[in-house]
Amino acid sequence: MLLGNNVAQASPAPGISNVGHTINGLSKWELPAILKEVSGIKYLGNNRFACIQDRLGSIFIYNTTDNKIEKEIPFAKAGNYEGIAIAGTSAYVVQSDGTLYEVQDYEGATPVVKQYDIPLTAKNNVEGLTYDKKNDRLLLVTKGNLPRNRQCKGVYAFDLKSRKLVAKPVVKINLADPIFCSLKGKDNAFLPSAIEIHPITNDIYILQGSDPKLLVMDEKGQMKKMYTYSRSNLPHAEGLAFSPEGELFISNAGTTGAATIQKVGL
Structure with missing residues (x-):
């Protein structure tokens, strides 16, 4: 049963489709109260997730x-705190103002914390973080539009060798693309809340929390799909994770009840 509604749009470009996702009948877990404001998740294997919540500077293994x-x-x-990424034995967590933390040996007895002050600010409003294994870098997505370009939002790269942010976005989310033409509003029609890379296809997935949607782009930023959901299923979608096999998980902050992690069919 498809619970998302198809997005009506005028003559989409070839290869672009807007469809619903299957949610009904798949696994769903209610999170403990301390994770009511869950804002990011990453799958660790063996039914374990690394979770962060909006206000606390802690990683929770659930x-x-x-x-x-x-x-x-x-x-x-x-x-x-808005996003979490895992690269080897290090966990990375980003604040909305661009402050980036590395927690080395995060599951060990004595984790070591390093802080990186990257050239993104609260105005950029960083909302998501993931590890790009293929290119050995972190990807950060912003809710704010690009400077001097209100038609685009940026995906930035933090190089893990140099520990520096690449100055220009490596991918642009072009709101003038036909895939966005049916969305309500103008420049802020798509508001990212999380980013993840599919472990098999290397496609980039970007989640919108309010009016829940999931944008799929290829590695170069070419638009492929926009999935839509019902708020009754994803009331406040904030976190995104894949298992190595490509299973998709979305977390919801507990605005109307308990926070949850849901397995979502692709």
């Missing part, structure tokens, strides 16, 4: 089999 938090890993004071 096990869906036992439905409990196995471990809390503090790394900073209270803030506005």
